[in-house]
Amino acid sequence: MIPRYTRDVMASIWTPENKFRIWFEIEAHATDRLAQLGVVPADAAAAIWERGKPPFDIDRIDEIERETKHDVIAFLTHVAEKVGDEARFLHQGMTSSDVLDTTLAVQMRDAADILLDDLDKLLAALKRRAFEHKDDICLGRSHGIHAEPTTFGVKLAGHYAAFQRCRNRMEAARAEIATCAISGAVGTFANIDPSVETYVAEKMGLTPEIHSTQVIPRDRHAMFFATLGVIASCVENLATEIRHLQRTEVYEAEEFFSRGQKGSSAMPHKRNPVLTENLTGLARLVRAAVTPALENVALWHERDISHSSVERGIGPDATVTLDFALARLTGVIDKLLVYPARMQRNLDQLGGLVHSQRVLLALTQAGLSREQAYSAVQRNAMKVWTEGADFLASLLADEEVSRHIGQEALTQAFDLGYHTKHVDTIFKRIFG
Secondary structure (H helix, E strand, O other), X not given: OOXXXXXXXXXXXXXXXXXXXXXXXXXXXXXXXXXXXXXXXXXXXXXXHHHHOOOOOXXXXXXXXXXXXXXXXXXXXXXXXXXXXXXXXXXXXXXXXXXXXXXXXXXXXXXXXXXXXXXXXXXXXXXXXXXXXXXXXXXXXXXXEEEEEEEHHHHHHHHHHHHHHHHHHHXXXXXXXXXXXXXXXXXXXXXXXXXXXXXXXXXXXXXXXXXXXXXXXXXXXXXXXHHHHHHHHHHHHHHHHHHHHHOOOOOOEEOOOOOOOOOXXXXXXXOOOHHHHHHHHHHHHHHOOHHHHHHOOOOOOOOOOOOHHHHHHHHHHHHHHHHHHHHHHHHHHHHOEEOHHHHHHHHOOOOXXXXXXXXXXXXXXXXXXXXXXXXXXXXXXXXXXXXXXXXXXXXXXXHHHHHHOOHHHHHXXXXXXXXXXXXXXXXXXXXX
């Protein structure tokens, strides 16, 4: 995490203050349930809540950890300094992973809620702009080459559908990660009643882990980070589209360029797609968390801590970076400058070649074999590429073509509206 790409709303989840608050609540709730079971005195549980609650002296916790070399013990020692004798009933039958894994589940769940809100805002922006440009005809491209007409609204609608799928995946990942483990050493509940786990899970808004060894199974975490990676790739996909459309020779859309903004230190004329280029880079950072998360699934026996250092890094970094990226992309879409006149100019650039398939189909329906029709259309299309000819005029002058299709029918094959007749159907499928 660096401040340049960090929003406070997500960063606050990963602060030491928030982490220690969650640690305390887990410990205190567990002690409450143990008191209900008669394992610890009720007045001790009450004292822990009363005297052990935040704020905590983080410098003091760090000082203790430098000696103990153990973060949870350092925290418990500090709480004991605040609480007094009753603190001996803290952490009864628990192991460090019970606290650490359940806390990580809370943090990742809360991060997921922010990301879901981010996705909702992006979806709203995409929907608004898609309907705004539903009928603005533009080129569809394959391999970067002019293919057939589509509309800019259809382009954006496709990205809306992708991010709607991302939202569904994020919902599922949130549910999968939000589990609580209070099962003690090697996960057998030998020293702590299973009802403590159920109680803490309810209090923390989690689900009891169906089977923890001494850790929550890391396939859950792997799925969470894989979902972040997929969302990041969808961010990059849309960012790449905008970057290409902003290229000078295309110039069908561009990022908003604010008053006083500078594009280049050397060339005053430049208006560069800096935001979407930045999003491409941020997507790479988020995806970098996926492989380590997958590798964390394989742990030794009931637990080791090879996953720990990884998660301390990728947990904050991936969620903070994706949160920033989604917010930035929403801003780009909200203010995106769109140029329908330039879209039409590009459509006309190759003299009607975008209608080649319709002419091909018309010739096959008129009696030519597909091979004959393809050859006739292609030889006239190549004249446009090499000689700058007009496609329709070339076809009208071609004897083989004119024997099978009259001028009126051939001219009708160049109607742009033919390509947009099912736009409403596409929008109904996507937006309902």
